[in-house]
Amino acid sequence: MVLILETKPLIPGLIPTSGCLITSIDFTPEDVSALLERFTAVPAATRFGGIPATGWARLAMVLHPLHGSTDCLVLVDLAEGSTIVIDWGRKDYWWPGGGVIPIDPTISNVRIFRGQGARLPYMLEEPDDLSTLLWHVGLHAFPTTPAWWLTDDVRYQLSRWPDFTAFAHSPDHVRLTALLGQAPHTATELARAGGVQESHAQQLINTLSLMGLVREVPIEDGAPAPQTTERPRGLFGRLRARWGL
Numbered sequence: 001m002v003l004i005l006e007t008k009p010l011i012p013g014l015i016p017t018s019g020c021l022i023t024s025i026d027f028t029p030e031d032v033s034a035l036l037e038r039f040t041a042v043p044a045a046t047r048f049g050g051i052p053a054t055g056w057a058r059l060a061m062v063l064h065p066l067h068g069s070t071d072c073l074v075l076v077d078l079a080e081g082s083t084i085v086i087d088w089g090r091k092d093y094w095w096p097g098g099g100v101i102p103i104d105p106t107i108s109n110v111r112i113f114r115g116q117g118a119r120l121p122y123m124l125e126e127p128d129d130l131s132t133l134l135w136h137v138g139l140h141a142f143p144t145t146p147a148w149w150l151t152d153d154v155r156y157q158l159s160r161w162p163d164f165t166a167f168a169h170s171p172d173h174v175r176l177t178a179l180l181g182q183a184p185h186t187a188t189e190l191a192r193a194g195g196v197q198e199s200h201a202q203q204l205i206n207t208l209s210l211m212g213l214v215r216e217v218p219i220e221d222g223a224p225a226p227q228t229t230e231r232p233r234g235l236f237g238r239l240r241a242r243w244g245l
Contacts, residue, residue: 038118039075039111047148055104057148060141060210062110063088063134064149067212071118079106084133089118092127101136131211135167138207144199146187147206154216155184156205162213172196176204184217 044052045061053061059076063086066072072088085094095101141147158180164173176194179185185193191201208214 035113038115039073039113042110042112044110045148053148055107056137056141058107059110060137061148062112063137064147064210066114069114071114071116073113073118075109075111076107077109077111079108086130086133087127088130090127091130093130093133094127101133103140129166131163132167134211135162135169135207138210139203141210142206143203146202147209150206150209151216154218155186155189156180156209156214157184157217158208158213159215160213162208162211172200173204176201177208180205180208180214186219 042062044054044058046052052058062074066074066088070089074084074086074088076084076086078084082095087093138147158177161181162177172194176190176196179190179193185201187198187202187205190205191198194201205214
């Protein structure tokens, strides 16, 4: 049963003041307040002499350590007034009234609730697949440099194929991902094998790492670079590339 409450927003700046939808008549505004009290503000990660992460980098540094977690909620407050709600366990997110995802947003606050019960007890509206947000954040959080959690002494190999049908991508993204599936690469090696700029290869590794789709392979002393080549594309290969499969 759905109850419409004419009350204050469940989450400030997120739900219109004219009312809100919840999935059970047993869930009250007091329950919402109790839920919000369990969130903890996460300060921006810092690096390079204390310079804080900004934009999507700030969110990426919060989300990457969550791999392996189940019950976890994240609230991302944007300076323009909207809030992104992430249900990490369900791999969903909501951005009511958010519109087009910006390239370089101003994030005013990030709050997180981890532990038993960190699931949304109500539906704000139909959710979007979290992978679409992670793909966008990954591409733009560190556009020209390695993500802060990556190290120099490892190569990266694809552990699970991304669902390219879920988000906008280029043919290079598909080609480079296929190369990572053949053998582990550093960004330099991937750029050379794929014939792209190193920054583009690094950007993809950043993104796949944020999405939890690559594994680290230690570089042994004196280990040669992987020998990978793009396989000739037959009809089905061309169709798979065209449709991002």
